[in-house]
């Protein structure tokens with residue numbers, strides 16, 4: 170029997186006027202339909218009636234969250250590796266700039282297969298990595314010798330113990346949004362930086378693809394942020410956004426994925442073109458960027 174989580178008050182503003190915005194299909198795993206709802210008071214969007222923590226795992230099973238690309242060949246794969254290396258270095262740079270530190274203590278939440286956490290240890294940081302998926306943790310251990318813990322480790326984290334906390338496309342997956350927001354504030358040192366990357370549903374590519382935008386990614390994505398609702402999330406948990414950084418490659422990636430999942434022919438080329446248009450339109454307009462990195466500090 171499946172258990173669904175029905176949200177009755179907005180996790181950002183507490184408002185109770187929630188209504189359905191549209192339906193989206195999980196084209197990646199289940200092909201089930203889910204509803205995206207919106208809060209009338211603050212505008213926050215979220216996936217309604219998602220499977221609970223025990224049930225949600227099966228929606229990840231058929232997905233490629235652990236990359237097989239290390240053994241695959243081809244242009245797409247080579248591009249992917251180049252892009253990944255660029256992104257990892259850029260992410261590490263954001264952390265050192267945001268903290269003003271060359272080395273320190275980092276908590277990487279949702280560390281996945283460990284690429285970013287590993288790079289940070291190479292840069293001399295002390296990294297605590299947390300990842301829910303057992304297979305991903307095993308990969309990180311085998312591949313990098315990186316030790317990551319499951320979610321049970323949250324209870325062992327000390328207050329004020331990190332210079333940086335990073336969530337790279339992770340916050341939108343976490344079931345307990347309000348609790349986590351408070352925890353970030355508790356775990357972070359007073360001068361520390363909280364770095365959150367999430368898809369942006371006010372982006373040009375999101376507007377183009379509508380309900381077919383791949384980054385709705387229901388039911389795996391529970392929360393759908395815009396620059397405005399991220400600002401409200403920050404405020405609610407005692408933070409302020411000090412910097413917003415666009416992620417230019419995501420427009421290409423998400424557009425290709427959208428085309429592919431819609432079953433279009435030539436999805437690579439169509440996605441590339443659409444991604445290019447979205448990227449051009451986002452130049453000088455961060456709020457139109459496919460994904461955004463928000464750097465938060467304590468208010």
Ligand SMILES: [Zn+2]
Nearest residue numbers: 179182208211
């Ligand atoms: Zn609200």
